[in-house]
Structure formats: structure tokens, C-alpha cells
Amino acid sequence: MKIQRKEKDMETLYKSTRGAERAVASSKAILKGLADDGGLFVPEKIPALDKTPEEFAQMSYQETAYEVMKLYLTDYTEEELKTCIARAYDDKFDTKRIAPLTEADGAYYLELYHGATIAFKDMALSILPHLMTTAAKKNRIQNEIVILTATSGDTGKAALSGFADVEGVRIIVFYPKNGVSPIQERQMVTQKGKNTFVIGIRGNFDDAQTGVKRIFSDGALKERMGAAGFQFSSANSINIGRLVPQIVYYVYAYASLLKEGRIASGEQVNVVVPTGNFGNILAAYYAKEMGLPIGKLICASNENKVLFDFFQSGIYDRNREFVLTSSPSMDILISSNLERLLYRLVGGDAAADAAFMEQLGRSGKYEITEAMKEGLISFYGGYACEEEVAARIRELYEKCGYILDPHTAVASVVYQKYARETKDGRKTVIASTASPFKFTRSVLNAIDPQYDAWDDFALADELSKLSGRAVPRAIEEIRTAPVLHERVCGKEEMADIVCGLLGI
Numbered sequence: 001m002k003i004q005r006k007e008k009d010m011e012t013l014y015k016s017t018r019g020a021e022r023a024v025a026s027s028k029a030i031l032k033g034l035a036d037d038g039g040l041f042v043p044e045k046i047p048a049l050d051k052t053p054e055e056f057a058q059m060s061y062q063e064t065a066y067e068v069m070k071l072y073l074t075d076y077t078e079e080e081l082k083t084c085i086a087r088a089y090d091d092k093f094d095t096k097r098i099a100p101l102t103e104a105d106g107a108y109y110l111e112l113y114h115g116a117t118i119a120f121k122d123m124a125l126s127i128l129p130h131l132m133t134t135a136a137k138k139n140r141i142q143n144e145i146v147i148l149t150a151t152s153g154d155t156g157k158a159a160l161s162g163f164a165d166v167e168g169v170r171i172i173v174f175y176p177k178n179g180v181s182p183i184q185e186r187q188m189v190t191q192k193g194k195n196t197f198v199i200g201i202r203g204n205f206d207d208a209q210t211g212v213k214r215i216f217s218d219g220a221l222k223e224r225m226g227a228a229g230f231q232f233s234s235a236n237s238i239n240i241g242r243l244v245p246q247i248v249y250y251v252y253a254y255a256s257l258l259k260e261g262r263i264a265s266g267e268q269v270n271v272v273v274p275t276g277n278f279g280n281i282l283a284a285y286y287a288k289e290m291g292l293p294i295g296k297l298i299c300a301s302n303e304n305k306v307l308f309d310f311f312q313s314g315i316y317d318r319n320r321e322f323v324l325t326s327s328p329s330m331d332i333l334i335s336s337n338l339e340r341l342l343y344r345l346v347g348g349d350a351a352a353d354a355a356f357m358e359q360l361g362r363s364g365k366y367e368i369t370e371a372m373k374e375g376l377i378s379f380y381g382g383y384a385c386e387e388e389v390a391a392r393i394r395e396l397y398e399k400c401g402y403i404l405d406p407h408t409a410v411a412s413v414v415y416q417k418y419a420r421e422t423k424d425g426r427k428t429v430i431a432s433t434a435s436p437f438k439f440t441r442s443v444l445n446a447i448d449p450q451y452d453a454w455d456d457f458a459l460a461d462e463l464s465k466l467s468g469r470a471v472p473r474a475i476e477e478i479r480t481a482p483v484l485h486e487r488v489c490g491k492e493e494m495a496d497i498v499c500g501l502l503g504i
């Protein structure tokens, strides 16, 4: 009896931020993606790390991943989890360290772009398909799983690459036709695999994300799907199976700094995250709550600075012009994962969370209370405008020969502003979320306007020369690959397109 109770205590269950559902095991939360009431799954309580930083410092990335993920995915067996990890973090990554740190100009850049599609989304989307197919087996799911995803550019390709030709799964990706970089688009529309579908929408990322959320919460459609032997899931960062693998690299980064003697044991480190949907920085927050010595969580926005304003004023207001920037994966006005933070700020009061989300849906706006604002003490919000981003790319290149992509450059600018403003001298890790090779045009134009007339692949070769790094495999692959997906639709047509693709 006693032992049983102990094991139960260690189990991490997931409930909806909006509350109506019973708590479910992790594999069920991963399969569903979004809760039926439209809320996001959150752990009932955030588990504490049960290894010390010194112990982590002796571990490989894969070992670290196991020690962190086992605390969240408690209904996976050790063998299941280790198999998923081994299949995900293998030689798809071009470095054994998986997530290496590079020091430049007084900060540590945590390079999260060494995976198959050269953006940080690979960190989670390399493992999500394995977690999901394992979950389907564990729960004896007979239906075919339909992964429905809205992308601001990087999630789409990383999800397509992870799920292509996975048995029992189809994947449908919607992206804003005019809202991604040429390389991002090319990566998606050349995707192979008989179970992959890529559709451009006439609208922006928020339109795509809202459309997908609407399809998910359409009860009648869900029934039709079920009758035809399908069920939806999500590869977006609303899926807890995306969030949990992202906690790992913060633990790994801290342990790497300790191992290399750059910090003392227990020393606090600040983290800067270029933010869009608030998934990556939420993972850093969870890592801090688990006991990792993180100081400030610095949330960096581009000109779509809805989060900056939120941290300033406590008012979240999406009623503003949507700006297309050189960091398209952060061109987002509705940061879905903020709901998970909000849920913590209201002390797990699902009705209060639901009320805020209802306001957001109705008026595009909500304001948090003074008491809730106090819960934001460990966050700092900053933003960078386009000129600052370009200037920072050029400056760091000239100073250190290190080249940032525009998303990471947003974070780098915000870090400089933060350090100037606060004089906080703690060591700082900057999440480097994409390879500059994914955004060659913006990056090289920032360094020298003469590149304007060059074609994308000539630019990649030039970037290789300037940076001293080889052109990544992900870029070589698309040089000559044929376009396989050409469909474009209106944002109102998304549900019809999905039904058409599934033949229901």
C-alpha cells in the first residue's frame, strides 16, 4: 500500500488551464494536444529536479534529457523514454553536443539550431513523433492521428520532417503565404512523404493559429473524424510534448557552463529568449521553477511587441497592426503559451484563467490584477526594432566574426538594453533559435547592402565564407528539390481543406 501511494505521489498528471477536464496522464495529454475545453494542458505541479547541477555536468545531452523528461512524462517506462530520446537526438544533429554554447561579446549563445531543419523547433519536434507514436501504442489508439499545425515558418518544417512517413500519422501544415522567409517556404513546399500536406493561407500567422484552434474545438467535426477513423493532435507548442523537451536544454546549458568552469556551483545565470508564442521562454521558466539557478527570464520581442507592453503595463492587447519583420517566427500577436503562465499567476484558478481567455477572444484584450503582476517579478520584457537588429548583426560580425540570425539578434539587442539599464552583471545565456543560413538575405543585407541582388543560394555560399561554417545539409537539400506543395487557400477555408484531404 505504502509503496503504491509513493508512486502515485511521483506521478505528474495534466489538467486543462480552463479546468473542466479531469487530470490525464502525460501520454494522453500529448495525444490530445489541446484540452477539449480549449485550454492548454499543464502539469498539476512542477516537479523538482532530483539531480544536482554537478551531476548534470557529467551527463550527455541524452542523459540530461532522460533525467528531466522522466519527471514530466511519468507514464512512459524508462525504456520507452530512453528509446524516444535515442531516436530523436542522433546524427540528425550535426554536433554530438546537440546544443552547444558559443561565447561572443560577453554572452553565451546556446545554439539550438544544429538539427535537421536548422531552427530550435527541432529540439522538440525531433522527439515529439516518437513520444506520440509511443503514446498511441500505450493507449491502444486505432485511429489514424492527424497532426494539424499552424506555423510562422519553423514549426512547419520541423514537424513535417519529424512526422514524414511515420506510420499511422498524417500531417497538415498551414503557413501564412506571404509571412515566411523564402528559405522557410522552400523548405516546406519541397517536403517529401506521402502523409504530408502543406497549404499557404491568405492571412497571417495569427489567422492560421486561430483557424487551427477553431478546428480543434469543433465538436461536430471531431465526431465526423472519429466516425471515419481519425483523430486530431497538435505539433504546436501548445502540445505539452513540445514544452517538456525544451526544458532539457536549459538544464544542459547550465551544466555545460559549470563543467567548463565558467560559473561556480549554484551561481545564477540569466536567460534571454527571442519570443513569439511564449513556448521557449516558458520552458526556461519551468526549468527555474524546478530549481535550476536561473536569475532573470528576459523576454525579447521584435516590433510586434505585445509581450513587452504586457510586462510593462499588465495589459495584454492584441489590437494593433501586425508587422512583418525579418524575424517572422516571432511575428505573433497571440502568444498562446502565455496562458500557461497566466494560469500560474492566478494560482491555478481555472475559472479565472478561462475568463481572461474569454476576454481575449471577445475584445482582444485583458488586464491582470496587481497581485498577479507580482508573480512576474522574475521576467523582464524588451524589444528590438528592425534597424537595431540589423545593426547588431553587423556589429557582432565585425567584432567577433560571429553571425546571428535575425531572431537571435533581437535577443542580443534586448540583452544589451537590459544590461545597460539594470547593470545586472550576472552571466547570461541567449537562446540562439535559428541558423543564420535560414535567413541569409536579411543577415547578409545587414552586413552589407551590396548583397541585395544575389540569389538565395549564392548568399548561402557567401555566408559560409564569412562565417567559416559549412552550408548546412538542410540548405543543400533544397537547392534542387522539386516543389511538391502548391496549394493556397483563404483563412475561412481551412476546415473545408482538412475535410477534403481526409475525404470526410
Ligand SMILES: *Cc1c(COP(=O)(O)O)cnc(C)c1O
Residues within 6 Å of the ligand: 119, 120, 121, 154, 155, 237, 274, 275, 276, 277, 278, 279, 280, 281, 329, 330, 407, 433, 434
Ligand atoms: C518559433 C521561433 C521563435 C519563437 O519561439 P516561441 O517558443 O514561439 O516563443 C523564435 N525564433 C525562432 C527562430 C523560432 O523558430
